[in-house]
Structure formats: C-alpha cells, structure tokens
Amino acid sequence: MSAVIIVGAGPGVSGSLARLYAAQGWSVGLVGNDEAALADLAATLHGVRVERRVADVADPVTGGQAVEDLAERLGRVDVLHVNPSVFREADPLRLRLEDLLDDVAVGVGALLVAVQAAHPWMSAGARVSATGSMAADEPWHRAASLGVQKAGLRNLVISLDRTLEPDGIRAVSVTVRGSLSSEGTFTPDKVAEAILAATRQDPHEWRAEVSYP
Known part of the structure; x- marks a missing residue:
C-alpha cells in the first residue's frame, strides 16, 4: 500500500492533502x-492506516527521528x-538575525531534515513536494523572513530534484500565487489538489516548480 508522510501537518492545506491521499487508500504519516491538531486531523482520515508523531520539524534530531519512525512503521515513503x-511580522530593520535564522530553520531546514530522514525508504517513482x-x-x-523562507525552499527543492533524479525520485515546489481563503480559487482543498497533481x-516533462493557479 502506498504511503505519504506530511511534515508540518495541520488543519489547512496539509490537512486537505492528507484527506486526498487517504481517500485514495494511501497510508498517512x-x-x-x-x-x-494532529489528533483532530487523524480523526478525519477514515479507512486507512494513520500514524502520527509530535516533533519540532526543524530539529535535525527530533524532527528527523519522527520522520524515520513513521517511515519505518509504514514500510515505505x-x-x-x-x-x-x-x-513573523517584522521588516528588515526590525527583524533580528536570530529570528531570521530560526524561521529559515523551519521554512527551509525542515525540508532538508525530512528528506534526509525519509530517503532510505524512498525508491524509484517516489516524490517530494513542498508548499511554496x-x-x-x-x-x-x-x-x-517569509519571503526568504519561500525563496530558499524553492531553491532547495530544485537542488533536491537534480540530486534525486538519477534514482528516479523527483521533487517539486508548488508556488501558490494568492492568499488562502474559505472560497474561490485558493481554498485549502483546491491548493491541495494542485500539489497532488x-x-x-x-517524468519526461518534469518541472521542479509549478505555479498555482
């Protein structure tokens, strides 16, 4: 059975994405x-195996271990x-360096930690996706700091895609060009559908960055 691990899971886009995969019979980590928030989300995923871990997603020890644990329990990624x-609402004259680095550790570092932890359980055909x-x-x-995070995230996704491609694994960042809303084009459900797509x-026409819409 196919398995997806979602890092930074919660009630928004990630929750909608988890439900999309569950509806297709995938196991979900x-x-x-x-x-x-994890318990509430897990309760909406019906008829499939669901595993969850609480961790600081930017911490290379606890975050990485959480992803490794889920991958091992699910048997594949x-x-x-x-x-x-x-x-973080702070302009460049008010943004402290330590806060910028902390934010980048979450917005970019979590991707690095998660991929390194999950990679041993990924094989040809596996995919890495990120919310840009x-x-x-x-x-x-x-x-x-948000712009720095998202620019860094996209850059790292492109590097990951080129690194993983020889193994048949691809990576993609979906650049959401609008603000999330409760209706219209930018609902969490529609953004999640774009990420899944x-x-x-x-693979022969792969793009490491896809814009939505």
Whole structure:
C-alpha cells in the first residue's frame, strides 16, 4: 500500500492533502508540533492506516527521528510533503538575525531534515513536494523572513530534484500565487489538489516548480 508522510501537518492545506491521499487508500504519516491538531486531523482520515508523531520539524534530531519512525512503521515513503513556514511580522530593520535564522530553520531546514530522514525508504517513482508561495518572488517587506523562507525552499527543492533524479525520485515546489481563503480559487482543498497533481507530472516533462493557479 502506498504511503505519504506530511511534515508540518495541520488543519489547512496539509490537512486537505492528507484527506486526498487517504481517500485514495494511501497510508498517512503525520508530523507536527501540536498533538491536538494532529489528533483532530487523524480523526478525519477514515479507512486507512494513520500514524502520527509530535516533533519540532526543524530539529535535525527530533524532527528527523519522527520522520524515520513513521517511515519505518509504514514500510515505505512514496510521497514526502513538507508544509511548514513561519509568519513573523517584522521588516528588515526590525527583524533580528536570530529570528531570521530560526524561521529559515523551519521554512527551509525542515525540508532538508525530512528528506534526509525519509530517503532510505524512498525508491524509484517516489516524490517530494513542498508548499511554496508567491512571497518567494513578491515578498511583503513587513514579513521579510517569509519571503526568504519561500525563496530558499524553492531553491532547495530544485537542488533536491537534480540530486534525486538519477534514482528516479523527483521533487517539486508548488508556488501558490494568492492568499488562502474559505472560497474561490485558493481554498485549502483546491491548493491541495494542485500539489497532488504536481507530484503526478509526466517524468519526461518534469518541472521542479509549478505555479498555482
């Protein structure tokens, strides 16, 4: 049975993505820092195996161990999705260096930690996906660290894709060009559908960055 691990799982896009995979019969592994949020999400995933771990997703020890534990329990990783980022309202004159580094550890570092931990359980055909943002190209100066995170995330995804391609594993970042909303184009469900579709691109026409919409 195919398995997905979602890092930074919660009630938004990642929750919608988890339900999409569960609806297709996939086993689901969830990693996040809020046990209540993980439990609430797990309760919506019906008829499939669900495993969850609470961890600091940016910590190379606890975050990495959580992903390793889930991969070992599920026996395989067909898709690894990395979702977390930090919104901190601070412009470049107010943003402290230590806060920027902490934010990048979550918004970019979590991807690095998760892929290194999951890689031994991934084989040809496996995919890595990440939730990107237009902030990578059009940063809002009053939340400067978010643009840095999303630009770094996309850059790392491209490097990962080139590194993993010889093994038949591909990586993709979906750049969401709008703000999440409860209706219209940018609902969590529609963004999740775009992320799922991005992992199922034709390998011969693969793009490591896909824009939505």
